[in-house]
Amino acid sequence: MKITFLGAAQTVTGSCFILETDHVRFAVDCGMHQGNAEIEKRNWDASLYDPKHLDFILITHAHIDHSGLLPKMAQEGFAGPIYTTPPTRDLLEIMLLDSAHIQEMEAEWRNKKKRRHGKKQEAPLYSEKDAEAAHRLVRAAPTDKAFEPAPGIQVTMRDAGHILGSAMLEIEYRENGQPTKLVFSGDIGRPNQLLMADPTVIKEADYLFMESTYGNRDHKNEASSREELAAAIRYSYNAGEKVIIPAFAVERTQEVLYSLHLLEREGKLPADMPVYLDSPMAIRATEVFSRYPKYLDKETRTLMDAGENPLELKNLRPTLATAESQAINSAAGPAIVISASGMANAGRIKHHLRHNLWRQGASVVFTGFQAMGTPGRRIVDGAKTIRLFGEEVSVAAKIWTIGGFSAHAGQSQLLEWLSNFTSKDMRVILVHGESSAQTVLAQRIREKFSFDVHAPAYREELILEPGRVMTPVVDEEKAAPRIDWNYLLADSQRILEELKARAVETENRPWVDQTDMRDRLMEINRAMVELISEL
Ligand SMILES: [Zn+2]
Numbered sequence: 001m002k003i004t005f006l007g008a009a010q011t012v013t014g015s016c017f018i019l020e021t022d023h024v025r026f027a028v029d030c031g032m033h034q035g036n037a038e039i040e041k042r043n044w045d046a047s048l049y050d051p052k053h054l055d056f057i058l059i060t061h062a063h064i065d066h067s068g069l070l071p072k073m074a075q076e077g078f079a080g081p082i083y084t085t086p087p088t089r090d091l092l093e094i095m096l097l098d099s100a101h102i103q104e105m106e107a108e109w110r111n112k113k114k115r116r117h118g119k120k121q122e123a124p125l126y127s128e129k130d131a132e133a134a135h136r137l138v139r140a141a142p143t144d145k146a147f148e149p150a151p152g153i154q155v156t157m158r159d160a161g162h163i164l165g166s167a168m169l170e171i172e173y174r175e176n177g178q179p180t181k182l183v184f185s186g187d188i189g190r191p192n193q194l195l196m197a198d199p200t201v202i203k204e205a206d207y208l209f210m211e212s213t214y215g216n217r218d219h220k221n222e223a224s225s226r227e228e229l230a231a232a233i234r235y236s237y238n239a240g241e242k243v244i245i246p247a248f249a250v251e252r253t254q255e256v257l258y259s260l261h262l263l264e265r266e267g268k269l270p271a272d273m274p275v276y277l278d279s280p281m282a283i284r285a286t287e288v289f290s291r292y293p294k295y296l297d298k299e300t301r302t303l304m305d306a307g308e309n310p311l312e313l314k315n316l317r318p319t320l321a322t323a324e325s326q327a328i329n330s331a332a333g334p335a336i337v338i339s340a341s342g343m344a345n346a347g348r349i350k351h352h353l354r355h356n357l358w359r360q361g362a363s364v365v366f367t368g369f370q371a372m373g374t375p376g377r378r379i380v381d382g383a384k385t386i387r388l389f390g391e392e393v394s395v396a397a398k399i400w401t402i403g404g405f406s407a408h409a410g411q412s413q414l415l416e417w418l419s420n421f422t423s424k425d426m427r428v429i430l431v432h433g434e435s436s437a438q439t440v441l442a443q444r445i446r447e448k449f450s451f452d453v454h455a456p457a458y459r460e461e462l463i464l465e466p467g468r469v470m471t472p473v474v475d476e477e478k479a480a481p482r483i484d485w486n487y488l489l490a491d492s493q494r495i496l497e498e499l500k501a502r503a504v505e506t507e508n509r510p511w512v513d514q515t516d517m518r519d520r521l522m523e524i525n526r527a528m529v530e531l532i533s534e535l
Contacts, residue, residue, distance in 0.1 A: 001175065001182075001464045002473065006048055007031055008432040009458045012213055012371050013065040014042060015432060017184070018049065021175070024150045025050075027057045028169060028184050028209075032068025032099070034345065036373030043069060043125055048459070051078035056149045059084040059138075060186030061166035062091035062250055068099050071130035074137065083149055085157055086140040087165030087292045091250055091285060093135050098249075098281040100124075100131035102346050143167065158200035161189025162407050163251035164288065164295055168200060178466035185210045187432065188409045188417055190219070194258045195251075195289070195310075197297040199409070201420045206468050208426055210418070211408070212433030212455075213369055215441025218410035225404025226259050230268045232363040232400045237270050237334045239361025244397070246349045246376060248342035249282035251407050252368050254289050256338055258300075258310045259405075269315070270334070277318045278325050278348050279340040286311055329355040342367070343374040350375075354388045362397035367405040372434065415444060425468050430455040439533060 001021055007014025007029075014033035019026055027049070033042040051073040059067050059082060070082060070092075084092065107124035114121060141147055146156045152174060157167035169184040183205035191198045236243045247253045257277070263269045277283055289311065293301050303310050319325050325348055328337060339349040353375070356362040370377035375386050380401055385392045403410075409417060418428075428451045430438045435455070442453040454470070456462065461473035499521075506512040 001173070001180065002461060003464060004461045005431070005456045005458060007033060007042070007458070008065075008211075009456050009460060010433070010435045010438065011035070011039065011458070012369065012432055012434060013039070014069075015060075015066045016049070016069065017209065017431075018054075019171075019182075021173075024055050024153060025053055026055050026150070026153075028171075029060055029066045029186075030057055030069045030073055031066040032064050034065060034343070034374070035371050039373065042458075043072065046072055046076040049073060049076075051076045054078055054080060056080045057082045058149070058155060058169055059088060059092070060160065060169060060184065061163055062088045062095050063163065063187070063248070064095060064099055066186070067092055067095065070134040070137075071096055071100055071126040074134040075126050075130040078137075080137065081149065082134070082138045083141040083147075083155070084138060085143055085165040085167050085295075087288060087295050088167070089138045089140045089165075090288045090291065091165060092138055094281055094284045094288070095250065096131040096135055097128055100126055100128040104128065106346075146172075158202065159197055159295075160186045161191070161193065161196045161199035162187040163189075163196070164254075164292060166196075168202065170202065170205075175466050180206050180464065180466050182206065182464070183208045185417075187211050187213070187407070188414060190406055190409050191413055191416075193297075193407060194255045195296050195300050196407075199417055201417070203420055204423045205421060205426055206423065206466075207429060207464050207470070208418075208421070209429045209431050210414070212414070212430045212438050212441045213408045214406070214410045215414065215430070215433050215437035215444075216411060216439075217437075218412050219403035219406050225402045226262060228400060228402050228404075229256075229259055229365065230263055232365050232398070233263070233269065233273070233336065235398060236361060236363040237273055240332075240334055241359055241361040241363070241397075242334060242352075242356050243336045243363040243365060244349070244352050244356050245336065245338045245365045245367060246342050246344045246353075247279075247282070247338050247340060247367055249279050249340045250285045252342055252405060253277070253279065253282040253338055253340070254286055254311055255405055255407075256367060257286070257313065257316075260313055260336070261310050264313055269313070271315070273334050273336060274315045274317050275313050275336045275338070276328050277316060277338050278328060278352070279338070280320050282338065282340055283318045283320060325351070328352070343370050343376040344379070345374045345376070350388055353386070354391070354393055356397055357386060357388075358394045358396050360396050363400060364397050365400045365402060367402050369406065369408065411441065411444070414441065415448060418445065418449065421449075426451055427464075427468050427470055428453045429462075 004018040006016040015029040015031035017028045033039045103124040103126055111121045143157050146154045154172040156170040160166040160168045168186050171182040183202055188211055189196050189199045232243055247256055293304055337352050339352055340347040366380055370380050385394045438455040445451055445453050463471045
């Protein structure tokens, strides 16, 4: 089996792995690349995916960074089945259409500018028609029951506990008569998350493709995240300003609603503070949640059985129409605005940030991971101004980052999930994480479990042989020039020895400034350590 990493390779977006044998070629996830312009260019390179020659696609969950290129595949000739869980199928319908709508609007915005400059018009990445075509290919697959999308390939979907309908994939097949099992973790949910059950324990795999978003840290103050939300509400309510919450439409929004529901019950949500749910997609996604109680955790089902709707609030105002959304910004007084997207790189949230980011007393509450290159990441990293709609907006609002809402497992939780595997010599391949997170997690995994760990790069190809033998595919044309390591390192060693001899001599020459020498040597040390960690 050959695997090609077309995304989520040392990054967190664009999840897509192409798997192929002599007789079948399929993809696990088909996500959109998000972040800066350089990364987003990858969305246009459909030929890499060769969609006409894909037999089927498996989708782990509805998040756009795992599913957002499906319309592009349909546009470029993919016509096979797309398998996923029933809730994901319903969520995809909403999310793909919304994504297509954003693509069309952004192309129109760019075209307007181009028309003014007499430049050629461009087509959107894909249209609503492409999204509809893609959604027609989606088939619901059962959970916890193997199915065979192609002869000899067995797939079982397990609850990943990340968002509604999210799945981990177990893929089993035989090669040269030998069985092999691949496990794709998808995004791994945070245990004890509101609404979702804990991620399924899996015990065996030959090759494990594991997400590593929070590979280098644990979530801070999980228990107190609701208290922090209450503090943000108090802060802005007292100042007569708004609390802006960028939130992914699926899962994060519902979790925030659930938390607000609990705060309301505790008397910590002022009665005269309206809560706007300003995202048509989030409004529709919330409806899907109520349709699939079976996929929610036990606590939530008990609450629902008792007649309480955890996603309901007395002050909740869903705003579907654009005019209603715009009216929020002309209404004075304190309010809570939940809007998408969660990383503030698209959607209505950008308008709310433009109207509130510069206001003293306002709050912006980040509840999820902010990818490199997004406005959300820049704000969280402490930027003094942010560029929105071609205008520099200064940051005067109070910025809150509440980690406890994450739908991803933190470092210890990832290691805890991994500790359930009993397969010896399992190969662990880290995906869906930035390099800094992967380096730390890989180190922890090697220390704790002595598994072999690898973090592939974008477009890297590997052959997964039976018996857990993994070999890289080296394309001579793409290979970087080779250097003579032996010579270079021997030379460096000679220089170090010379340096040592000179340094010893300075002991007898008190006028030589040793602090300067120490600083420069430390600089060399640092460079060498950095080089080691990069290799
Ligand atoms: Zn996700």
